[in-house]
Amino acid sequence: MALPGGLRRPTPPRGDRRPVWQREYSRTIAVCDALAALVGAVLGYLLRFGDAPQSAGPSVAWTMVLLPPVWVASMLLFRAYEARFLGVGSEEFQRVLLAGTTVVALVGTLSWAFALDVARGFVVIALPVAGVLTVTARLAVRRYLHSRRSAGECMQSTLVAGHPAAVASLVRQVQRNTDHGLRVDGTCTPDGRSTPELDRLGVPVLGSLQDIAGVAREADVDVVATLTCPELDGPVLRRLGWELEDTRADLVVAPALTDVVGPRVVIRPVSGLPLLHVDRPELRGIRHAGKALFDRGSAALGLLLLSPLFLLVALAIKVDDPGPVFFRQTRVGRDGREFSMVKFRSMVTDAEKLLIDLREQSEGNGLLFKMRRDPRVTRVGALLRRYSLDELPQLFNVLGGSMSLVGPRPPLPREVAEYGQDLRRRLLVKPGLTGLWQVSGRSDLDLEESTRLDLQYVENWSPAFDVMILAKTAQAVFGGRGAY
Numbered sequence: 001m002a003l004p005g006g007l008r009r010p011t012p013p014r015g016d017r018r019p020v021w022q023r024e025y026s027r028t029i030a031v032c033d034a035l036a037a038l039v040g041a042v043l044g045y046l047l048r049f050g051d052a053p054q055s056a057g058p059s060v061a062w063t064m065v066l067l068p069p070v071w072v073a074s075m076l077l078f079r080a081y082e083a084r085f086l087g088v089g090s091e092e093f094q095r096v097l098l099a100g101t102t103v104v105a106l107v108g109t110l111s112w113a114f115a116l117d118v119a120r121g122f123v124v125i126a127l128p129v130a131g132v133l134t135v136t137a138r139l140a141v142r143r144y145l146h147s148r149r150s151a152g153e154c155m156q157s158t159l160v161a162g163h164p165a166a167v168a169s170l171v172r173q174v175q176r177n178t179d180h181g182l183r184v185d186g187t188c189t190p191d192g193r194s195t196p197e198l199d200r201l202g203v204p205v206l207g208s209l210q211d212i213a214g215v216a217r218e219a220d221v222d223v224v225a226t227l228t229c230p231e232l233d234g235p236v237l238r239r240l241g242w243e244l245e246d247t248r249a250d251l252v253v254a255p256a257l258t259d260v261v262g263p264r265v266v267i268r269p270v271s272g273l274p275l276l277h278v279d280r281p282e283l284r285g286i287r288h289a290g291k292a293l294f295d296r297g298s299a300a301l302g303l304l305l306l307s308p309l310f311l312l313v314a315l316a317i318k319v320d321d322p323g324p325v326f327f328r329q330t331r332v333g334r335d336g337r338e339f340s341m342v343k344f345r346s347m348v349t350d351a352e353k354l355l356i357d358l359r360e361q362s363e364g365n366g367l368l369f370k371m372r373r374d375p376r377v378t379r380v381g382a383l384l385r386r387y388s389l390d391e392l393p394q395l396f397n398v399l400g401g402s403m404s405l406v407g408p409r410p411p412l413p414r415e416v417a418e419y420g421q422d423l424r425r426r427l428l429v430k431p432g433l434t435g436l437w438q439v440s441g442r443s444d445l446d447l448e449e450s451t452r453l454d455l456q457y458v459e460n461w462s463p464a465f466d467v468m469i470l471a472k473t474a475q476a477v478f479g480g481r482g483a484y
Contacts, residue, residue, distance in 0.1 A: 021154045026081045036133035037071035044126030074099040087145050088180050100131045146179045155183035161212050162227025164195040171201050188212050213243035224249045281459050283428050295405050299398035313344055320380040323349040331410040334430045339402035344390040346381025394433045406466040407432025408454035426454045439472040
């Protein structure tokens, strides 16, 4: 349709042009939400009125009937079914929490406004159960989605635009982590030419930066990702967004501060311009005091509960190889202070002497010595390392305050001696028993990725971030990936 001035109204994509798997995923989530609400309502009724069903008034029956559709409608209102929030990150569950809280408020308000006789015991049981089941079901479906993505299915076709070096860096990160569901099928560079690095990554260059919209339309991609560069300034990106309106492609822009995320970055309007305000990283203060208290309390509880396992592991080590049960090693902690880190011994007693002959065979990331089949590792030690059981005595370090439950990997003094300015920022916080390096590949990570993850943690620490890492640690440990 023509508009004044020769402009054309953008033609919206016809119908629902999302991939089939996305539509099925959203429908599955909606069905699970409805079933969660229904189970919550039935369980609430049985526990509250099971022995006296005649005492349940008509308002309870109506609540049971209306709860599933109202529950789903609330999730829809808070956009908990939008594809960009599903399958990855915490935003999905934040919206579920908001939607569930809204339903609770709605039930309370209506029962008060219309003097409805809704039994509080029924509501207290039904709504929390519905919330727990909703989150549990979504986590299960998400895990299934991640398993399909690890097999190359349910991916979003992505076109990346920017300078070759930055494009290659983003492609490596996307290929390393399939959980986010992005598959780079092509790139656009300033001159439309490829480079040896892009060729090695197997990503074709489909055009120049002036061809982004045409390439996206012809390739029918799901996502167009642009990287920071002078050619893609504000006016260019604005016009690109207009040109993509008649396609199904979402436009995402990677800022220069890619590792600074979350509450540290807010948009602040200044003279009509939306500027990114970046807060300082929180390295001291009350929340860090709370973190220290949580660390020590959890370490004390963990040592108490795991004491039988400690005894079994100690016995296995003694039977397998003569020598001490524990291995102590000097590591560098917060602000460069050295401390003695304790682990279960997983190697022969003269392992440090044998290291001299094995150093050239290192498969580590440059600073850290690692071998997939290290001849110094004992039979019991190999099992302990696979499931990170050798790390459990570090709970003593956490209890003593030299380590934290979550943080960067504790480095050796010789590693710190080779640190540059960037790497030294790892020493601004306590090293951790686990961390982003633990849940992202462990020893399989190269030096660049290990450094990026540690700095990302330092820059973006928060209690919620710690909880997320702790939750993912169990999956990484039981999977055994990257442990050697």
